[in-house]
Amino acid sequence: MHIRDLSTLALIIDAAAFDSNLATMASALPGAALRPHVKAHKCTSLAAAQAGIGHRSFTCATPREVVGMAAAGLGTDLLLANETIDPTRLTVLAAAQDLAAITIAVDSVETLAAARTAGIRRVLIDVNVGLPRCGCAPADAGRLADQARTAGIEVRGVMGYEGHLMMVADRAEKQAKVDAAMALLLAAHADVGGEIVSAGGTGTYDLHTVGTDAVTEIQAGSYALMDTQYSTLGLPFAPACFVVGTIISVGSKHAVADVGLKSLGMDHGNPALAVRTSLNDEGTPADVWFCSDEHITFGTSAGVSVGGRVFVTPAHIDPTMAMHDTAWVGRGDEVVDRWPIDLRGW
Amino acid sequence: MHIRDLSTLALIIDAAAFDSNLATMASALPGAALRPHVKAHKCTSLAAAQAGIGHRSFTCATPREVVGMAAAGLGTDLLLANETIDPTRLTVLAAAQDLAAITIAVDSVETLAAARTAGIRRVLIDVNVGLPRCGCAPADAGRLADQARTAGIEVRGVMGYEGHLMMVADRAEKQAKVDAAMALLLAAHADVGGEIVSAGGTGTYDLHTVGTDAVTEIQAGSYALMDTQYSTLGLPFAPACFVVGTIISVGSKHAVADVGLKSLGMDHGNPALAVRTSLNDEGTPADVWFCSDEHITFGTSAGVSVGGRVFVTPAHIDPTMAMHDTAWVGRGDEVVDRWPIDLRGW
Numbered sequence: 001m002h003i004r005d006l007s008t009l010a011l012i013i014d015a016a017a018f019d020s021n022l023a024t025m026a027s028a029l030p031g032a033a034l035r036p037h038v039k040a041h042k043c044t045s046l047a048a049a050q051a052g053i054g055h056r057s058f059t060c061a062t063p064r065e066v067v068g069m070a071a072a073g074l075g076t077d078l079l080l081a082n083e084t085i086d087p088t089r090l091t092v093l094a095a096a097q098d099l100a101a102i103t104i105a106v107d108s109v110e111t112l113a114a115a116r117t118a119g120i121r122r123v124l125i126d127v128n129v130g131l132p133r134c135g136c137a138p139a140d141a142g143r144l145a146d147q148a149r150t151a152g153i154e155v156r157g158v159m160g161y162e163g164h165l166m167m168v169a170d171r172a173e174k175q176a177k178v179d180a181a182m183a184l185l186l187a188a189h190a191d192v193g194g195e196i197v198s199a200g201g202t203g204t205y206d207l208h209t210v211g212t213d214a215v216t217e218i219q220a221g222s223y224a225l226m227d228t229q230y231s232t233l234g235l236p237f238a239p240a241c242f243v244v245g246t247i248i249s250v251g252s253k254h255a256v257a258d259v260g261l262k263s264l265g266m267d268h269g270n271p272a273l274a275v276r277t278s279l280n281d282e283g284t285p286a287d288v289w290f291c292s293d294e295h296i297t298f299g300t301s302a303g304v305s306v307g308g309r310v311f312v313t314p315a316h317i318d319p320t321m322a323m324h325d326t327a328w329v330g331r332g333d334e335v336v337d338r339w340p341i342d343l344r345g346w
Numbered sequence: 347m348h349i350r351d352l353s354t355l356a357l358i359i360d361a362a363a364f365d366s367n368l369a370t371m372a373s374a375l376p377g378a379a380l381r382p383h384v385k386a387h388k389c390t391s392l393a394a395a396q397a398g399i400g401h402r403s404f405t406c407a408t409p410r411e412v413v414g415m416a417a418a419g420l421g422t423d424l425l426l427a428n429e430t431i432d433p434t435r436l437t438v439l440a441a442a443q444d445l446a447a448i449t450i451a452v453d454s455v456e457t458l459a460a461a462r463t464a465g466i467r468r469v470l471i472d473v474n475v476g477l478p479r480c481g482c483a484p485a486d487a488g489r490l491a492d493q494a495r496t497a498g499i500e501v502r503g504v505m506g507y508e509g510h511l512m513m514v515a516d517r518a519e520k521q522a523k524v525d526a527a528m529a530l531l532l533a534a535h536a537d538v539g540g541e542i543v544s545a546g547g548t549g550t551y552d553l554h555t556v557g558t559d560a561v562t563e564i565q566a567g568s569y570a571l572m573d574t575q576y577s578t579l580g581l582p583f584a585p586a587c588f589v590v591g592t593i594i595s596v597g598s599k600h601a602v603a604d605v606g607l608k609s610l611g612m613d614h615g616n617p618a619l620a621v622r623t624s625l626n627d628e629g630t631p632a633d634v635w636f637c638s639d640e641h642i643t644f645g646t647s648a649g650v651s652v653g654g655r656v657f658v659t660p661a662h663i664d665p666t667m668a669m670h671d672t673a674w675v676g677r678g679d680e681v682v683d684r685w686p687i688d689l690r691g692w
Contacts, residue, residue: 007432007434007435007692008432008692009692039639039640061639061640062640082594082604082640082641083594083595083602083604084594084604085592085594085652085653086353086354086592086604088353089353107595108595108596108652110651110652110653111594111595111652128597132597132599132600132635132643133595133600133602133638133641133643134594134595134602134641135595163638246431246432248428248429248430248431248457248480249429249453249454249457249479249480249481250454251474251478253478254478254479256429256479256480258428258429258430258432258692261611261613261665262664262665262668263692265607265612266611266612266613266665267607267612267637289478291613292479292509293385293407293664293665294385294407294408294428295428295479295480297478297479305456306431306454306456306457307431307456318608318639319607319608319612319639322608322669323668323669325691345671346353346354346355346604346609
């Protein structure tokens with residue numbers, strides 16, 4: 001099938017850009033130095049490609065992602081880098097421990113107690129390194145680890161996500177801030193012990209020294225498909241995911257395609273758009289005026305007509321993937337594969 | 347089951363508020379004067395409640411919604427108030443005409459030709475009344491209707507959505523602008539003919555005179571469940587939909603619940619949040635700091651602890667519903683029903 005034959009809207013992955021992104025990252029952070037984050041794509045077929053290039057340990061954000069990865073045979077080393085105290089979901093996670101190696105994050109006596117009650121065997125201490133979200137205070141990490149070990153639970157180490165630093169523009173400033181955040185994490189690790197010190201994301205993947213007495217792995221996810229926000233950072237990863245639409249109406253100054261905000265993560269603002277028919281051509285960028293539920297209105301340019309195609313680049317890839325049930329994989333003009341986005345939900 | 351027993355996150359509809367919203371609207375716009383918009387909820391069970399109170403004609407935004415409503419036995423009079431030229435989806439719509447009465451919007455010779463090729467039997471002319479989106483120029487509507495009739499297609503009338511006026515704050519200004527937009531639509535209708543003049547939305551539902559020689563029906567959808575944006579207008583509809591979450595982490599100044607932006611339409615900004623355990627209590631509002639993929643961070647107040655519950659009110663209901671596969675229906679403390687959100691996708 002050709003890309004021009006896809007019914008729209010349709011989410012498409014550019015296989016060439018995707019392969020390049022995976023190779024670039026695997027060169028910088030080979031094997032276990034990267035623990036790819038599944039929340040960025042929610043797709044076991046895509047995760048299988050990441051495993052194929054050498055990354056066998058994965059980061060997940062939801063119980064559903066962990067259980068789905070385990071069922072897909074990708075359970076060598078799954079980390080739920082998130083807290084839950086839901087007994088139903090913890091019980092499902094505990095049952096999946098017979099299929100896969102599962103570690104979950106805890107940051108409080110309550111989350112530890114819930115994990116223990118459900119029969120979770122391995123945890124990691126989530127440490128707050130500056131982002132106001134989950135994570136215990138660094139000084140509390142050692143005590144929580146002791147409590148876990150007393151309860152018979154293996155403590156594999158620490159994690160600390162410096163999410164507040166991903167978009168810092170100045171590289172020297174960003175490096176200094178990442179170093180300061182990691183000093184907090186390493187101090188906590190000295191109290192906690194264990195073989196894992198997990199941190200980082202696509203925006204800081206090259207600002208960590210991965211190794212002994214340092215961060216042992218990076219949790220990047222967005223690098224594989226990218227989005228317009230991460231593209232502002234000048235990283236060596238190319239946009240590899242688009243929502244393909246059809247122009248359904250053309251006015252005197254604007255045109256409308258059938259790609260609306262129900263198919264696009266909007267928390268980082270409007271997407272980018274180009275009038276474009278295949279992955280081979282660059283297309284012609286157009287100004288996005290606004291997105292509605294089912295429409296994107298953009299400024300017209302020469303060559304815009306009803307039935308033409310647009311490629312929309314999401315501003316934020318993670319929620320965009322979560323809105324689609326299928327990712328088509330394209331190479332040039334051809335559709336070469338169809339990947340179910342099979343880890344949606346909670 | 348009690349609401350406190352729901353695994354979170356969970357989308358819940360407050361049955362009392364929902365029933366009240368439906369009754370209020372049915373009193374203002376009874377029966378066929380309202381053509382409820384299915385895009386606001388994507389749920390045939392909810393649509394069945396709208397049919398039960400007397401509205402038997404529905405507005406849809408996607409072919410999937412039309413076909414799903416027809417399959418659910420809700421096909422008395424379905425309007426696809428949107429353009430498509432996709433031959434696959436038009437063919438599916440055409441086949442559904444044997445199950446249901448289906449009318450689709452056209453606004454150009456191209457969309458009309460595509461409808462004709464697929465075997466669509468009834469259309470309505472979509473007229474641009476000021477919103478820069480779909481719709482032909484008012485002066486072109488009559489010619490397009492003539493072309494449709496020449497092709498053997500029934501033309502049922504016109505529609506024109508004044509979406510750019512929904513949030514105008516001053517009521518007199520809004521009335522004047524709605525009147526001007528409807529003058530354009532009625533002029534087009536004089537050229538087109540047919541029994542339908544369809545317009546409006548929740549933000550303008552009470553600014554139209556519905557009747558002969560005027561708008562014949564209003565396409566409101568958000569009124570049934572509401573959201574924080576529409577709640578700013580002082581309409582007689584109450585928030586009836588929440589995403590229930592659990593507090594999973596508490597810091598010194600902030601707390602975190604497991605309701606993230608993958609479960610919330612974010613195009614209208616952050617949601618509202620209250621620390622709250624049931625539909626019976628008002629709860630305690632808290633300041634939302636920011637939303638991440640799987641988390642909402644909010645300012646702490648007294649009584650916030652790990653395991654507590656929050657109710658999150660979406661800023662925009664339509665995309666929120668599209669992110670969930672299940673709507674729980676609650677009354678007070680009890681979960682009384684479970685509605686599949688079965689019209690997702692395109």
